């Protein structure tokens with residue numbers, strides 16, 4: 595009898611010790627990062643309110659949803675759970691997070707170009723609608739990350755927004771011009787030669803939308819532009835800004851705007867400020 599008891603106790607000790615060694619080595623192995631280091635568990639408060647896409651003009655419902663259901667993997671603000679310290683869970687988790695941040699980092703949203711944002715918006719809407727994101731392994735643990743029909747509707751609305759055309763080069767999606775962004779581009783790219791109110795190296799641009807080309811008395815146009823007889827509208831300004839020499843060979847404007855989105859924004863700005 596006693597012999598059996600000892601064996602029973604011994605077995606319990608062996609099992610406990612085994613479990614302890616297992617947990618410890620799992621914890622130790624968790625400090626290795628075979629699939630990339632996502633920098634979780636660093637020093638610093640982990641449960642601060644998360645802020646992503648703060649100045650991106652994203653509708654509140656969409657932002658809230660992306661914050662609660664996507665930001666753990668797709669942002670720098672991951673809330674990593676305690677069990678995530680243990681290998682091999684830690685490895686799988688880190689692999690997902692590193693890959694997800696590489697694919698799309700919502701913490702960097704404002705740094706993506708307008709084109710990139712449009713592509714991501716379309717992808718987000720599509721993947722969420724198909725319930726392909728967040729991944730299953732995440733949803734089974736985080737029940738509040740389940741996608742609702744309201745989420746899908748909000749994303750749809752957000753993603754279609756203001757798409758005007760997809761230009762020839764792949765990945766270049768252009769949205770309707772934005773006058774505020776256009777003013778920015780104008781300040782950065784045009785004011786070296788142009789002002790709104792005065793002629794400088796280039797003619798003044800207040801009211802240029804709807805004006806005939808080369809028509810300002812008191813500005814010394816190139817003969818080519820003076821004789822071109824173009825009316826500046828969406829189409830002609832688009833061509834002019836993309837490649838002045840293609841539209842009016844021999845003109846004097848040594849400048850062009852390579853990005854289609856910037857051209858759309860500029861044209862909107864010039865149109866909006868025409869009457870003022």
Ligand code: HEC
Nearest residue numbers: 663664666667690693694697698717718721727728729732
């Ligand atoms: C558990 C981590 C995890 C969560 C949570 C998660 N994703 Fe992802 N996501 C990934 C990984 C990993 C990839 C890259 C590999 C792939 O495409 O499957 C990815 C890729 C993507 C891509 C593709 C980007 C590209 O250009 O290839 C989009 C878009 C995306 N996720 C959107 C979302 C949205 C929206 C949510 C929230 C509703 C979300 N994800 C939640 C892990 C996650």
Ligand code: HEC
Nearest residue numbers: 783784787795796797807808809815816819845846847849
């Ligand atoms: C390097 C100087 C320079 C820069 C930079 C420049 N332009 Fe010009 N622009 C000119 C000159 C010079 C002319 C007159 C061309 C001629 O006479 O052939 C002109 C003409 C124009 C015209 C035709 C105006 C008219 O009265 O017919 C428009 C429109 C215009 N520019 C828009 C812009 C915009 C928008 C930007 C910024 C993206 C810009 N330009 C940047 C020099 C410049």
